[in-house]
Amino acid sequence: MDLVGYRQDVFAGIEKEYREFLGQFKAVPQQIIPVSAKLGDNIANRSEQMSWYSGPTVLDALSAFRKEPGRSEQPLRLPVQDVYKFDARRIIAGRVTAGQLKVGDSLVFSPSNKRATVKSIEAFNSDPPPVEGHAGQSVGVTLDEQIFVERGEVASHQDELPLVSTAFRANVFWLGRKPLERGRRYQLRVATKEVDCEVATIHRIIDTMDLAQQQGSSVVNRNQVAELTIRAKAPVAFDLSASFEATGRFVLVDEYDIAGGGIVTELVHDDQEFLREEARQRDFAWVKGQVGVEDRAQQYGHRAAIVLVTGGRHTGKSFLARTIEARLVADGRHAYLLDGGNLRRGLDADLSEGERGQATEMARRYGEVARLLVDTGLIVVSTTNPFGMAYVEAAQAIRTLVHPVPVIAIHMSKAPEEVPPNTDIVLSGPADFDTATRRILEELKRRGVLAQAIGAKPIFQYSI
Known part of the structure; x- marks a missing residue:
């Protein structure tokens, strides 16, 4: 300031310029001090x-900084790495990225909303066994009841849950050999969760060489930073990076290469949010019997799942659904055809025409019935869009209500058309139902629903 005669107007101009510049990156300076x-x-x-100038000196400003709480003092975050079965124990393994847990704690697993109490904490060659785990430690926990939990879920305490959505806003640094493209499918990895995703919106691009900004682009080139909205195939548990580092950062995988990394900056509310909240409240109060999902899987020889057959009119989707059900039962599986017409004539028979026109409510009813059926361990074969909404929205509503049960989506069309998002198998043109059925059964096997080769006697070893 001595070079400009300690002039207040010069300092005010510099301060304004820097605040505007930093504001573009959502960076807020604690102090700007003339020296x-x-x-x-x-x-x-x-x-x-x-x-x-009435603000603090540099020394006073530095002294005013407060140390952030240690990771063990933050709310609990335990991403599930895997589930192992030893003798009668099912051990949920993972690394505590924040907070701490101890025997007797009540845990909630997101996004499935499963709840249980920590029965024990397992450690290799530890005598006596530990009774608590802290941030930075890799632990294994057993629970007081058998619940279906899979890799990618995040354990937390009930009053400090992570965010859950299929979409979020993020800052991404792209290093891929190919440009990042809006609408193209990538794999998203958040903590231990791996799920397909796509870039829904590219809000702006920042060139790291000269910090020039660009808007309206549909691609992000190598070494560029971009603000994006990412939409995932299934609900993901995450946090804002400003609050939790480990569950607030992610990578994008393009053709088996890690092509970009980013941080979550904002939750994007999707159209399934109210259904997730309803499912959360339902699951918290769900009355469980003495027979769990593992018991049913061992007895039936397969996991519960939903096969969704979508498509327009006269594509043969109803016939294909009946064919799949018959083939599964012939192979010794426990399957059931859930037809929308049966629900309309039964469960929904007392609804008025106006109430039947509420597509979201009809989808909710359909999904809740499907949830009851998969809770019995069945493979449910279902056709969607029986309630006046697009099959994309209908399929997503059902996925939300039955999560984390696997959902295999099959789309049928008479001619090639744009494939709906989150589709596993596409069948276009004249239908060969035998070939289509075999493809679907192989997909069920690939997804771990069927444990044995098609036609074999089921001998199912349930490991997750």
């Missing part, structure tokens, strides 16, 4: 030359 490095003005003592 003279040569003469020490406002370094340790207040400057007589700048009586117009």
Whole structure:
């Protein structure tokens, strides 16, 4: 400041310019202090030359910084790495990225909303066994009841849950050999969760060489930073990066290569949010019997799942659904055809025409019935869009209500058309139902629903 005569107007102009510049990146400076490095003005003592400045000195500003709480003092975050079965124990393994847990704690697993109490904490060659785990430790826990939990879920305490959505806003640094493209499918990895995703919106691009900004682009080139909205195939548990580092950052995988990394900056509310909240409240109060999902899987020889057959009119989807059900039962599986017409004539028979026109409510009813059926361990074969809404929205509503049960989506069309998002198998043109059925059964096997080769006697080893 001594070079400009300690002028307040010069400092005010510089301060305004820097705040505007940093504001583009959502960075808010704690203090901007006018100093003279040569003469020490406002370094340790207040400057007589700048009586117009009333803020702290550099030393006072540094002393005012507060140390952030240690990771063990934060709310609990335990991403599930895997589930192992030893003798009669099912051990949920993972690394505590924040917080701490102890025997007797009640845990909620997101996004499935499953709840249980920590029965024990397992550790290799530890005598006596530990009774608590802290941030940074890799632990294994057993629960007081058998619940279906899979890799990618995040354990937390009930009053400090992570965010859950299929969409979020993020800052991404792209390093891929191919440009990042809006609408193209990538794999998203958040903590231990791996799920297909696509870039829904590219809000702006920042060139790391000159910080120039660009808007309206549909691609992000190598070494560019971009603000994006990412939409995932299934609900993901995450946090804002400003609150939790490990569950607030992610990578994008393009053709088996890690092509970009990013941080979550904002939750994007999707159209399934109210259904997730309803499912959360339902699952918290769900009355469980003595027979769990593992018991049914061992007895039936397969996991519960839903096969969704979608498509327009006269594509043969109803016939294909009946064919799949018959083939599964012939192979010794426990399957059931859930037809929308049966629900309309039964469960929904007392609804008025106006109530039947509420597509979201009809989808909710359909999904809740499907949830009851998969809770019995069945493979449910279902056709969607029986309730006046697009099959894309209908399929997503059902996925939300039955999560984390696997959902295999099959789309049928008479001619090639744009494939709906989150589709596993596409069948276009004249239908060969035998070939289509075999493809679907192989997909069920690939997804771990069927444990044995098609036609074999089921001998199912349930490991997750």
